[in-house]
Amino acid sequence: MKINFFKYQGAGNDFILIDHTTSPLKNIDNELIEQLCHRRFGIGADGLMFITRHENYDFEMHYFNADGKLGSMCGNGGRCIVAFAKHLGIIDMEANFLAVDGPHYARISASGDWVDLQMIDVDTVTRDADAYVLNTGSPHYVIQQRDLDGFDVFTAGKSIRYNATYNEKGINVNFVEDKGDHLFVRTYERGVEDETYACGTGVTAVAMAMAKHKNQTGHITTDIKVLGGDIKIEFDYDGHKFTNVFLCGPAKLVFEGEVD
Numbered sequence: 001m002k003i004n005f006f007k008y009q010g011a012g013n014d015f016i017l018i019d020h021t022t023s024p025l026k027n028i029d030n031e032l033i034e035q036l037c038h039r040r041f042g043i044g045a046d047g048l049m050f051i052t053r054h055e056n057y058d059f060e061m062h063y064f065n066a067d068g069k070l071g072s073m074c075g076n077g078g079r080c081i082v083a084f085a086k087h088l089g090i091i092d093m094e095a096n097f098l099a100v101d102g103p104h105y106a107r108i109s110a111s112g113d114w115v116d117l118q119m120i121d122v123d124t125v126t127r128d129a130d131a132y133v134l135n136t137g138s139p140h141y142v143i144q145q146r147d148l149d150g151f152d153v154f155t156a157g158k159s160i161r162y163n164a165t166y167n168e169k170g171i172n173v174n175f176v177e178d179k180g181d182h183l184f185v186r187t188y189e190r191g192v193e194d195e196t197y198a199c200g201t202g203v204t205a206v207a208m209a210m211a212k213h214k215n216q217t218g219h220i221t222t223d224i225k226v227l228g229g230d231i232k233i234e235f236d237y238d239g240h241k242f243t244n245v246f247l248c249g250p251a252k253l254v255f256e257g258e259v260d
């Protein structure tokens, strides 16, 4: 069985994309997805997505984590699938698509490799000691960390993700260092069970948590640096609810291929 795939990356968060209407992969095989995402035995990726057609939207996004299991919302994946939909000719410069957390609007830059993706509104942010916990389509834990460059994100992130509070459902763990004109963020991702180069729902959660932490309100733009590049987050915050949330960043086709 030959599977035609496209490899995309958004700030180093990398994905295998498959057009499910033309793919022979009709029944979802979670073990096969895990194998395709494996960096030594497969193509290698943080996740895999299927694009399918939808009656009421431009398309539907189906996201699986590298462990082969269905994931919650993936922000960088969402930006990459918009670029993929344009590549397939399904959309032009804008998209309205359906994902696991509901409908999303997105727009593509004139250059074609920068996507602004609207994310869900958020009105619930809780505390876990010094950390902020919120759901931006996926569940996130946000904690400030000094000297983040040399910090052991894998060990610290993993111990939080598997502690008594989060063990069962899992959580994505984001460490943030305020650098003044930008935030530096590193993330341990559930479902990948490793640090990734970027996490879109994660940096969205970080920007919100930091706005709340600093008591900022109004229209807020946050520049964020992650291991794989630069991302910008925009939203309105009235002190209770985050609305008009946009995750803006690169989404690039790396290569196209076929696997047996």
Ligand SMILES: N[C@H](CCC[C@H](N)C(=O)O)C(=O)O
Binding pocket: 013, 065, 070, 071, 072, 073, 074, 075, 076, 077, 138, 139, 171, 172, 189, 190, 191, 192, 198, 199, 200, 201, 202
């Ligand atoms: N990398 C993704 C997050 C994937 C979510 C996944 N790790 C889960 O919690 O199911 C992003 O850019 O938002």
